[in-house]
Amino acid sequence: MTHFLTRIGMLRLTRGAQGVLALVPLLVLLACTEDFTTPGACPQTCPGGTVRILDTVLDAEFDLDSTFVGYVLPGEGTGLLITTPSASDRYLAAMRFGPRLDSVKVGDTLYTYTVDSVAIGLGVLARNPVAAGIALQIYRAPASLDSGVTFADIAGYLTPENFLDSIVVPDTLSDGNLSVIIKGADLVKLEIPPADSGVLSIAVQASAASPTGVELGNTSAATYLPTVTYYISVAEVDSASQPAAIRRVPTFATWVEENPLVPDPDQLLLGGGPSSRILLRFSVPDSVLVGVQILRAELILTPSVPIAGVPNIPATATARGVLSDQGAKSPLVPLLAPQVELFVGSTDSVSIEVIDIVRTWQAVLNPPAHAFFISLQPEGSSFTQPLFASTRSASGTPRLRITYVPPLEFEEP
Amino acid sequence: MRRISLVLALLCGVSHAASAQSSIFGIRALGIPQAPLSARALGLGGSVGLLDGMSGTNPAAITSVIGLTAGFNFFQNWRNSTTPGGTGSGSDAGMTYVNVVNRIKETPWYFSGSFGSYTDRDFGTVTTDTTSLNGMPVGYRDSLESRGGTSDFRIAVGYRSNKKVALGFGFHFLTGSNRFSLRRTFTDSVFAPVQQRSELAYNAIGLSLGAVYHPTEPLLLAGAIRRDGSMNVDRDSIQVLAYTLPWTFAGSAQYQMGQRGTISAQATYTTWSQASAEIQASGGVGADNTFQGSVGAELYTSKLQPGKLPLRLGVRSSQLPFPLAEGEQASEFAVTAGSGVRFAKGHAALDLTLERVWRSSAGDFSEDAWIVAVGLVVKP
Numbered sequence: 001m002t003h004f005l006t007r008i009g010m011l012r013l014t015r016g017a018q019g020v021l022a023l024v025p026l027l028v029l030l031a032c033t034e035d036f037t038t039p040g041a042c043p044q045t046c047p048g049g050t051v052r053i054l055d056t057v058l059d060a061e062f063d064l065d066s067t068f069v070g071y072v073l074p075g076e077g078t079g080l081l082i083t084t085p086s087a088s089d090r091y092l093a094a095m096r097f098g099p100r101l102d103s104v105k106v107g108d109t110l111y112t113y114t115v116d117s118v119a120i121g122l123g124v125l126a127r128n129p130v131a132a133g134i135a136l137q138i139y140r141a142p143a144s145l146d147s148g149v150t151f152a153d154i155a156g157y158l159t160p161e162n163f164l165d166s167i168v169v170p171d172t173l174s175d176g177n178l179s180v181i182i183k184g185a186d187l188v189k190l191e192i193p194p195a196d197s198g199v200l201s202i203a204v205q206a207s208a209a210s211p212t213g214v215e216l217g218n219t220s221a222a223t224y225l226p227t228v229t230y231y232i233s234v235a236e237v238d239s240a241s242q243p244a245a246i247r248r249v250p251t252f253a254t255w256v257e258e259n260p261l262v263p264d265p266d267q268l269l270l271g272g273g274p275s276s277r278i279l280l281r282f283s284v285p286d287s288v289l290v291g292v293q294i295l296r297a298e299l300i301l302t303p304s305v306p307i308a309g310v311p312n313i314p315a316t317a318t319a320r321g322v323l324s325d326q327g328a329k330s331p332l333v334p335l336l337a338p339q340v341e342l343f344v345g346s347t348d349s350v351s352i353e354v355i356d357i358v359r360t361w362q363a364v365l366n367p368p369a370h371a372f373f374i375s376l377q378p379e380g381s382s383f384t385q386p387l388f389a390s391t392r393s394a395s396g397t398p399r400l401r402i403t404y405v406p407p408l409e410f411e412e413p
Numbered sequence: 414m415r416r417i418s419l420v421l422a423l424l425c426g427v428s429h430a431a432s433a434q435s436s437i438f439g440i441r442a443l444g445i446p447q448a449p450l451s452a453r454a455l456g457l458g459g460s461v462g463l464l465d466g467m468s469g470t471n472p473a474a475i476t477s478v479i480g481l482t483a484g485f486n487f488f489q490n491w492r493n494s495t496t497p498g499g500t501g502s503g504s505d506a507g508m509t510y511v512n513v514v515n516r517i518k519e520t521p522w523y524f525s526g527s528f529g530s531y532t533d534r535d536f537g538t539v540t541t542d543t544t545s546l547n548g549m550p551v552g553y554r555d556s557l558e559s560r561g562g563t564s565d566f567r568i569a570v571g572y573r574s575n576k577k578v579a580l581g582f583g584f585h586f587l588t589g590s591n592r593f594s595l596r597r598t599f600t601d602s603v604f605a606p607v608q609q610r611s612e613l614a615y616n617a618i619g620l621s622l623g624a625v626y627h628p629t630e631p632l633l634l635a636g637a638i639r640r641d642g643s644m645n646v647d648r649d650s651i652q653v654l655a656y657t658l659p660w661t662f663a664g665s666a667q668y669q670m671g672q673r674g675t676i677s678a679q680a681t682y683t684t685w686s687q688a689s690a691e692i693q694a695s696g697g698v699g700a701d702n703t704f705q706g707s708v709g710a711e712l713y714t715s716k717l718q719p720g721k722l723p724l725r726l727g728v729r730s731s732q733l734p735f736p737l738a739e740g741e742q743a744s745e746f747a748v749t750a751g752s753g754v755r756f757a758k759g760h761a762a763l764d765l766t767l768e769r770v771w772r773s774s775a776g777d778f779s780e781d782a783w784i785v786a787v788g789l790v791v792k793p
Contacts, residue, residue, distance in 0.1 A: 036435050036558065039499030040538030044737035044776060045440050046557065048593055049696065051607060055547060295604045296547075355605060403547060403604065410593040410611040411646060411653045413442040413697030413735075 049409035072380030074273035075254035079381030095253035099198035117183035123217030123224025131212035143196035271376035302396030309384035325369035435535035444534030452788025456751025456766035457709030458727020463635035463665035471623035472569035472581030492782035523571035552600035563589035585619035685734035705731035743774035764788035
C-alpha cells in the first residue's frame with residue numbers, strides 16, 4: 001500500500017514513515033477475525049419472535065382410499081414362497097426349467113449323451129432364523145406347468161412317487177445357495193419323456209420341526225436363482241473332449257397360497273400375490289404447506305388385525321409420492337421412497353416418515369398430488385400381509401401428522 | 414481528487430467485508446449506536462467529537478480542516494460477554510469510518526462526505542432448551558445470527574467567515590440491512606432442523622446543524638443538533654415497521670493548556686425513547702433516552718511538534734438505548750488511550766487508539782471489550 005501510494009506520487013515519505021504506514025494494512029488484515037457467538041438467554045437475547053412449532057393431524061379423505069391389486073404376480077418378484085405343511089397358511093412353489101436337447105455337439109459332430117448326474121440348486125433368500133431343522137422338499141412336477149397352476153394342482157404333485165430329494169437348510173444359514181445331486185438309480189426319477197421335449201419341472205415345499213416358511217430365490221434374485229445342472233458324457237469321445245455340463249434356469253416359476261387374504265371393503269390390504277397397493281389421498285390446507293417449514297411428516301396406518309406372515313422375515317411398507325392422481329396407474333414421484341419395517345403379529349400403528357414427499361407438495365409449480373401409494377417390499381415375494389383400517393373403518397383411519405414452523409417474525413425488535 | 418478517489422476505493426475494498434462492533438447489547442431493535450468518530454477523537458473518549466473535523470458529529474467542525482483531507486478509521490474489537498446462559502468470547506472488525514473534507518477554493522465554504530456505522534446489529538447467540546413436540550419433550554439448540562446494521566452517509570457543508578464562529582449543515586442518509594438466520598436442531602433426529610433466513614432493510618434521512626465558537630484563544634465551544642426522521646424497516650421489500658428516530662443534542666468544550674496540550678469535555682443527549690412505543694407495539698422491549706458524557710486530554714510530548722506522538726487519554730460514560738428487558742437500561746463505561754504521528758511533511762497522519770469498554774445491565778448481562786482503532790489521515 002505504502003509503496004503503491006508512493007509510486008502514484010501521493011506521498012513523499014521518509015523510510016520510518018513508510019514503515020509505520022506499512023503497519024496499517026497489516027492491522028487491517030489482523031482485524032479480519034470474526035466470532036460473534038455467545039451463549040444466549042431467552043427471552044432477553046432472542047428477538048425475532050418465538051419459534052412456534054405447530055402440529056396438524058389430517059385424516060385421509062373419506063372413501064377415497066383404495067386397495068389396488070395386480071401389480072406383481074407370484075413368480076414375478078425376487079422370491080418364491082414356501083412353507084411347511086403345518087403352517088396356518090400354506091405356500092408352495094413350482095418352476096419349469098428350460099429344455100435340454102437330446103444331443104450335444106462335440107467338435108462338428110452331434111452325439112447323443114448320457115446323463116451321469118443332475119444337480120438341483122435352490123437359493124435361500126430369507127428364512128426365520130429362529131426356526132430349526134428346515135429342509136426343502138423337492139418333487140417332480142409336470143412339464144406342462146404354467147401360470148394357470150393352482151394351489152391344489154401343486155399340492156397334488158407332492159406325492160411320494162414324485163419326491164426327488166430334500167435339501168437341508170443349515171440352522172446357521174441366513175441366506176445362500178444350496179443344492180442336491182441326484183445320480184445312480186435315482187436318476188430314473190428325472191428321466192424326461194420325449195413328449196416333454198427336454199423340459200423338467202419341480203415343485204417345492206418346506207419341512208421343519210415347527211411351522212415356518214422360507215423365501216427362495218427366483219430368477220431375478222441375483223446369484224440365488226434356482227438351477228438344474230445335467231452332468232453328461234458322450235461315449236464316443238475321449239475324456240479330454242467330453243462336453244460341458246448343461247445348466248438350465250427356470251423359464252417359469254410361481255408360488256401359490258392356500259388361503260389368500262380377501263380384504264373386507266373397509267380394510268386396506270398390502271402385499272400378497274398378485275400384490276396389492278394402497279392409495280391414500282389427503283386434503284392438506286394451504287396453511288400447513290405454504291410458507292412454512294415442515295419439520296416432520298408421519299403417515300400413520302393402523303392394522304385392523306395382527307399382521308399376517310412368517311415372523312422374523314423382513315418386510316417393509318414403502319410410501320411413494322403420486323405425481324398425478326390417476327388411480328391405480330398413477331405415476332409416482334421418483335427417488336423418494338421412505339419405508340418402515342413391518343412386524344408379523346403386531347397391531348401397533350405403523351408410522352412412515354414421509355417428510356420428503358410432503359415437502360414436494362410445497363412446490364409452487366405443478367406440485368404432486370396430495371396422495372401416497374403404499375407398497376410392500378419385497379413386493380410379490382413376502383409372506384407379510386398387513387390389513388390396515390381404512391377411512392370407512394370404525395377406528396384407525398389413515399392419518400397424516402405434519403409438524404411445521406410458520407415463518408419467524410424476524411422484524412420483531 | 415482523482416488520487417483521493419483511488420485511495421478511497423482501495424480502502425473501501427479492504428473494509429468491504431467488515432461490519433460494525435458486535436455486542437450482546439446490540440441485539441434489540443436497531444442495535445448499538447456507533448458514534449462517527451475518528452481514531453483520534455476516540456482516543457480522547459469522544460470528548461472532541463464535535464470539534465474534530467475528521468469526525469462526523471458536527472458539520473461545522475469540518476471548517477477546522479485545512480485543505481483536502483481524507484480520513485480512514487479501522488476498528489477491531491475483542492470481547493467477553495456474559496449472560497445468564499454462560500460466558501462467551503468473540504471478536505469482529507468494525508465498519509470503517511471514512512471522511513473526506515475539502516474547502517471550496519478561496520471561499521469560506523467547506524464540503525464533506527462521510528460514511529460509517531450508525532447502529533450495529535451484529536450478534537450471534539446459542540440457546541439450548543426443551544420443547545414439547547408431538548406431546549413429547551424434545552431438546553433443542555438454537556443458533557440465532559444477525560449480520561449488518563445501519564450506516565450513516567453524510568453530506569456536510571460548513572461555513573467559516575472568521576476565526577470566531579463556524580456553522581455547518583449536514584444531510585444524513587441512513588441505510589442498511591440485517592441478515593438474520595436461525596437454525597434449530599433437535600435432539601430427536603426425526604425432526605428436521607428449523608432453518609429460516611430473512612433480511613430486513615432500513616432507510617431514513619436525517620439533518621444536523623452545528624456550530625463552533627471560539628470566544629477566546631484557549632477556549633473552543635461547539636454544539637450540534639441532529640434530527641433523524643422515521644426509519645422504515647422493510648422485510649423482503651415490504652415495509653413492516655417504522656421507527657421514529659431521535660433528536661440528538663450535543664455540546665462540547667476544549668481548553669488549550671498552552672503548549673502542554675488540551676483538555677476537553679462533551680455531553681450528548683439522545684431521545685431514543687421516541688421509538689419506544691413503536692418498538693413495543695412490534696413485540697420489542699422498547700427504547701430509552703440516552704445520555705453520554707466524556708472527558709479527555711491530549712498531552713503534547715513535543716512542544717515544537719504537537720502532532721508528534723501526543724498522549725491522548727479519555728473517559729466516557731454512556732447509556733445504551735435498547736434494553737434487553739423492559740426497564741433494564743444498559744450502560745457503558747470506557748477508558749481510552751492513544752497517540753499518533755504526522756509524517757510525509759504533514760501530508761499524512763496515523764493515529765492509534767486502544768479502548769477498554771465495560772457494558773452491563775440488570776439481569777446478569779455484562780460485557781467487557783478491547784477495541785483497537787487505527788486512523789489514517791491523508792492530505793495530498
